[in-house]
Amino acid sequence: xGLPDVKQSATEARLAAMTLPEGGCLKAARQAALSxxxxxxxxxxxxxxxKYTRPDTLISAEVSKASxxxxxxxxxxxxxxxxxIVFVDGVYDAEASxxxxxxxxxxxxxxxxxxxxxxxxxxxxxxxxxxxxxxVQRPLAAFNTAFAQDGVAIHVTGKPSKPINLVYVxxxxxxxxILHHVIRVEAGAEATILExxxxxSRFNKCMEIDIADTGKLHLVRxxxxxxxxxxATHLFARLGTExxxxxxxLTVNGVLTRNEAVIELTGDDAIAHIAGACVGDGDFHHDDTxxxxxxxxxxxxxxxxxxxxxxxxxxxxxxxxxxKADAQKTDGYQISQSLLLDDDSQxxxxxxxxxxxxxxxxxxxSTTGAIDEEALFYLRSRGVPIDDATDLLTLAFLAEAxxxxxxxAVAEAIVARLEGWLSRRR
Amino acid sequence: xxxxxxxxxxxxxxxxxxxxGLDLKVEAGKVHAxxxxxxxxxxxxxxxLSGRDGYEVTEGSATLEGEDLLDLDPEERAALxxxxxxxxxxxxxxxxxxxxxxxxxxxxxxxxxEEELSAAEFLKTIRARAKxxxxxAEMLKRPVNVGFSGGxxxxxEILQMAxxxxxxxxxxxxxxxxxxxAMKLVAEGVNALRDExxxxxxxxHYQRLLDHIKPDVVHILAGGKIVKTGGPxxxxxxxxxxxxxxxxxxx
Ligand SMILES: Nc1ncnc2c1ncn2[C@@H]1O[C@H](COP(=O)(O)OP(=O)(O)OP(=O)(O)O)[C@@H](O)[C@H]1O
Ligand SMILES: [Mg+2]
Numbered sequence: 006x007g008l009p010d011v012k013q014s015a016t017e018a019r020l021a022a023m024t025l026p027e028g029g030c031l032k033a034a035r036q037a038a039l040s041x042x043x044x045x046x047x048x049x050x051x052x053x054x055x056k057y058t059r060p061d062t063l064i065s066a067e068v069s070k071a072s073x074x075x076x077x078x079x080x081x082x083x084x085x086x087x088x089x090i091v092f093v094d095g096v097y098d099a100e101a102s103x104x105x106x107x108x109x110x111x112x113x114x115x116x117x118x119x120x121x122x123x124x125x126x127x128x129x130x131x132x133x134x135x136x137x138x139x140x141v142q143r144p145l146a147a148f149n150t151a152f153a154q155d156g157v158a159i160h161v162t163g164k165p166s167k168p169i170n171l172v173y174v175x176x177x178x179x180x181x182x183i184l185h186h187v188i189r190v191e192a193g194a195e196a197t198i199l200e201x202x203x204x205x206s207r208f209n210k211c212m213e214i215d216i217a218d219t220g221k222l223h224l225v226r227x228x229x230x231x232x233x234x235x236x237a238t239h240l241f242a243r244l245g246t247e248x249x250x251x252x253x254x255l256t257v258n259g260v261l262t263r264n265e266a267v268i269e270l271t272g273d274d275a276i277a278h279i280a281g282a283c284v285g286d287g288d289f290h291h292d293d294t295x296x297x298x299x300x301x302x303x304x305x306x307x308x309x310x311x312x313x314x315x316x317x318x319x320x321x322x323x324x325x326x327x328x329k330a331d332a333q334k335t336d337g338y339q340i341s342q343s344l345l346l347d348d349d350s351q352x353x354x355x356x357x358x359x360x361x362x363x364x365x366x367x368x369x370x371s372t373t374g375a376i377d378e379e380a381l382f383y384l385r386s387r388g389v390p391i392d393d394a395t396d397l398l399t400l401a402f403l404a405e406a407x408x409x410x411x412x413x414a415v416a417e418a419i420v421a422r423l424e425g426w427l428s429r430r431r
Numbered sequence: 432x433x434x435x436x437x438x439x440x441x442x443x444x445x446x447x448x449x450x451x452g453l454d455l456k457v458e459a460g461k462v463h464a465x466x467x468x469x470x471x472x473x474x475x476x477x478x479x480l481s482g483r484d485g486y487e488v489t490e491g492s493a494t495l496e497g498e499d500l501l502d503l504d505p506e507e508r509a510a511l512x513x514x515x516x517x518x519x520x521x522x523x524x525x526x527x528x529x530x531x532x533x534x535x536x537x538x539x540x541x542x543x544x545e546e547e548l549s550a551a552e553f554l555k556t557i558r559a560r561a562k563x564x565x566x567x568a569e570m571l572k573r574p575v576n577v578g579f580s581g582g583x584x585x586x587x588e589i590l591q592m593a594x595x596x597x598x599x600x601x602x603x604x605x606x607x608x609x610x611x612x613a614m615k616l617v618a619e620g621v622n623a624l625r626d627e628x629x630x631x632x633x634x635x636h637y638q639r640l641l642d643h644i645k646p647d648v649v650h651i652l653a654g655g656k657i658v659k660t661g662g663p664x665x666x667x668x669x670x671x672x673x674x675x676x677x678x679x680x681x682x
Contacts, residue, residue: 401525
């Protein structure tokens with residue numbers, strides 16, 4: 006079975022620029038991923054799953070230049086006590102990173118585990134990604150598995166005393182970074198992972214997360230403010246019985262961002278919450294693509310996505326809840342909303358439910374709207390100036406997504422970033 | 432204090448004239464009541480005074496202490512001292528009542544060149560005022576008016592008024608939806624604010640409220656104009672006989 010010519014040649018052109026890293030114990034996984042890419046081809050404009058987002062610049066052999074942004078804000082999460090793991094343009098920076106030892110967790114570089122024959126990560130690397138290729142293909146994730154230059158394997162065996170912070174520094178305006186992390190949370194263990202920074206001019210990131218029964222993982226990420234950066238990220242998570250996974254993503258700026266989350270609830274009573282708040286101005290395209298599969302009894306999933314768009318920015322949401330026949334008592338919730346601050350911006354949403362079990366509660370909703378004029382007048386009539394009133398209503402709109410962040414200090418830090426964005430755009 | 436002259440107002444998007452030459456003068460320290468049939472333009476008057484979009488003033492003027500109100504933004508009018516207790520208070524999900532009130536109080540102070548209230552001062556004042564209106568702390572934490580009962584919303588309007596200490600208080604059917612006890616609370620709230628330097632314009636359909644908030648002057652608004660002005664006895668007349676007699680008399 007051949008690929009369409011355009012796809013075939015685009016894929017070949019991209020692959021021609023790549024060499025498979027020395028694999029070690031991951032060699033087989035990388036080779037298998039490469040052949041997945043070859044079979045599927047890289048995403049093209051004609052693909053249904055890429056209907057709202059043009060993949061061209063994400064798959065081109067040449068990376069587009071992205072200037073490095075000099076922020077006047079302190080790096081996100083700076084105020085928290087955390088274990089920092091720093092990558093500069095997608096390469097681990099030992100100098101800038103903290104010592105990787107922390108009680109309750111074991112952290113290895115992917116590069117190092119390749120030298121060890123037996124390592125838990127070997128059984129995870131590329132595995133969830135491969136599972137996640139059906140029913141919808143995600144070739145950029147397979148591409149990542151094949152060619153990732155760096156990344157970490159995080160093994161959570163206890164309850165580490167502080168969060169692990171993956172810091173992605175962008176320093177080269179032509180950088181093209183591919184990172185792949187694998188995370189395993191053991192039974193009863195619990196950790197928080199923070200991610201922040203633009204990473205590179207073009208960033209392809211894949212994170213595979215396996216949470217054993219009763220394990221808990223919190224993931225909060227802030228995708229850096231560099232205006233010209235591009236990113237395609239994938240999150241694959243598999244949840245065991247009574248486990249919990251909560252993820253929140255803040256996106257402020259970036260010319261193109263596609264965040265995919267592929268979540269599989271495989272054990273009974275598991276909980277997955279995936280949320281995001283994004284604010285975009287002008288040349289900004291932000292795509293949240295989520296696929297949650299309920300394959301066990303009495304699981305809960307929640308998707309809460311809010312986007313504030315202005316000056317021609319585009320927001321995309323593709324979210325699906327698939328409830329398999331055995332997944333009785335599923336509680337699925339999905340909401341995606343956009344606030345358009347002018348007429349030039351747009352929000353494209355494709356919410357989907359596919360349900361094969363009969364005893365489930367699933368709801369989804371998607372709205373797009375402007376600032377509520379009634380509320381605006383009410384605030385102004387009390388003396389609040391129009392700009393402050395607009396900001397107050399904008400933050401109120403985003404609040405439902407930010408509320409998904411459990412740690413209140415982290416949530417406050419996120420609100421502060423959003424306030425900063427609003428005040429800069431006066 | 433408030434002086435309205437020959438005010439003509441139409442809807443912006445429609446060829447519909449609502450106020451047709453309204454004259455009204457509210458002196459400082461006085462309570463004026465406005466009564467009038469449904470659809471006569473009472474709420475329109477209150478919105479036009481507070482600066483809501485959608486209305487076009489085609490003729491006439493409205494000033495507060497000599498300052499022209501009609502060219503100002505709503506927030507500027509508020510800072511000058513105009514306050515409208517809405518007939519239908521607006522729900523604002525995601526904005527805490529407390530945050531809202533503090534932002535409002537301090538925005539007005541800033542606009543007037545006064546010092547902002549500290550968090551502690553603000554808290555102290557709002558707690559005291561809320562207590563007088565039997566608004567519990569829980570309600571202050573909730574988003575503005577969200578999930579409030581009709582009566583709670585109206586009490587919340589009066590709380591805002593008490594915190595903002597406006598010069599010109601316009602109350603649009605603040606009594607509707609209130610039970611007897613709540614009506615007393617609201618009236619007490621209003622009476623506590625009665626002051627030499629403050630004017631009130633109380634829009635209502637019922638004499639009941641005016642038993643508690645004794646008006647100095649009562650106006651009848653019909654067909655976009657003040658058609659009759661009198662003392663408190665005018666409200667009693669409306670209560671007993673409706674508008675038919677008055678309207679026939681002025682026709
Ligand atoms: N935005 C609007 N669009 C259309 N019609 C309007 C609008 N605002 C007011 N009107 C109309 O203008 C007239 C006056 O309305 P207004 O709300 O001022 O009356 P009111 O005296 O307050 O009545 P009520 O006693 O029922 O509160 C009504 O016929 C109303 O339908
Ligand atoms: Mg009315």
